[in-house]
Amino acid sequence: MTKIAIPKVYSLILxxxxxxxxxxxxxxxxxxxxxxxxxxxxxRRLRSRTEFSPDDGxxxxxxxxxxxxxxxxxxxxxxxxxxxMVKFEYASDGRxxxxxxxxxxxREPTIPIPExxxxxxxxxxxxxxxxxxxxxxxxxxxxxxxxIIAHNAAFDRKFCEGAWRCFAKKSWxxxxxxxxxxxxxxxxxxxxxxxxxIGLFHDGHRASEDCKALIELLSRTLPxxxxxxxxxxxxxxxxxxxxxxxxxxxxxxxxxxxxRGYRWNDGSDGxxxxxxxxxxxxxxxxxxxxxxxxxxxGNFDFFxxxxxxxxxxxxxx
Numbered sequence: 410m411t412k413i414a415i416p417k418v419y420s421l422i423l424x425x426x427x428x429x430x431x432x433x434x435x436x437x438x439x440x441x442x443x444x445x446x447x448x449x450x451x452x453r454r455l456r457s458r459t460e461f462s463p464d465d466g467x468x469x470x471x472x473x474x475x476x477x478x479x480x481x482x483x484x485x486x487x488x489x490x491x492x493x494m495v496k497f498e499y500a501s502d503g504r505x506x507x508x509x510x511x512x513x514x515x516r517e518p519t520i521p522i523p524e525x526x527x528x529x530x531x532x533x534x535x536x537x538x539x540x541x542x543x544x545x546x547x548x549x550x551x552x553x554x555x556x557i558i559a560h561n562a563a564f565d566r567k568f569c570e571g572a573w574r575c576f577a578k579k580s581w582x583x584x585x586x587x588x589x590x591x592x593x594x595x596x597x598x599x600x601x602x603x604x605x606x607i608g609l610f611h612d613g614h615r616a617s618e619d620c621k622a623l624i625e626l627l628s629r630t631l632p633x634x635x636x637x638x639x640x641x642x643x644x645x646x647x648x649x650x651x652x653x654x655x656x657x658x659x660x661x662x663x664x665x666x667x668x669r670g671y672r673w674n675d676g677s678d679g680x681x682x683x684x685x686x687x688x689x690x691x692x693x694x695x696x697x698x699x700x701x702x703x704x705x706x707g708n709f710d711f712f713x714x715x716x717x718x719x720x721x722x723x724x725x726x
Contacts, residue, residue, distance in 0.1 A: 493616035503640025582646035
């Protein structure tokens with residue numbers, strides 16, 4: 410490995426700060442010299458692109474990467490203030506060919522935008538004043554898509570279905586939960602961590618920028634499995650799962666449920682006030698045995714619901 414003296418490394422860092430005086434090629438050469446020492450990792454700014462894999466005549470489908478910015482986290486009370494969608498062509502093996510269309514609109518909410526939201530996103534009351542999102546435009550954009558992808562679909566889908574009914578008819582996938590990022594060697598599943606893992610950074614916390622970052626990630630090959638990231642996502646999204654409810658379980662057994670992965674639902678959303686878990690359908694028998702032996706200790710009503718990509722992450726479940 411090439412060695413560079415420490416004083417020279419410092420001079421390289423100083424040179425990198427003089428970006429406006431150097432060409433992109435010169436800056437890339439300096440970054441490469443830093444990286445070859447083994448002491449530095451250089452993150453490159455994400456450059457938006459529209460072309461990914463070359464078109465080889467394969468059959469194509471239409472997908473949409475989506476992100477929303479909102480006034481808060483409560484889909485029953487808060488409102489969307491920005492909707493961004495990037496439409497792309499892909500093959501069943503996970504190759505992304507090209508971006509075909511982009512939609513990005515702001516919306517003035519009926520409630521105030523909290524200061525912390527404006528600080529995080531840069532979206533202020535002044536920027537959204539008089540702005541609206543046309544339902545017909547959204548329906549037209551979404552119409553030919555076979556899947557909607559969001560990086561935390563449990564959040565985005567609830568807001569989108571509440572605002573536009575067309576989203577309830579689509580299959581959804583979650584790029585945060587349905588790709589085994591940690592198993593692929595990434596330190597976390599947040600968008601910023603994932604980009605850093607492939608040597609990139611972006612200006613996050615705006616819906617449009619996050620969509621561009623996500624489609625770049627989905628176009629890449631995963632480092633451990635060697636799969637296309639989009640292929641793994643699609644394969645997992647297609648698998649039916651089962652939501653199991655442990656209703657009327659004893660309070661003193663809550664730790665046993667939590668340690669197995671069950672979550673508590675307080676009933677405020679109209680669903681049962683009970684512990685629940687999502688499992689692959691093939692694990693239903695195993696889950697029933699666990700509840701029988703460890704929670705109820707006898708006969709009980711085994712309550713579960715089948716979930717597919719058409720309703721996963723929806724408030725309708």
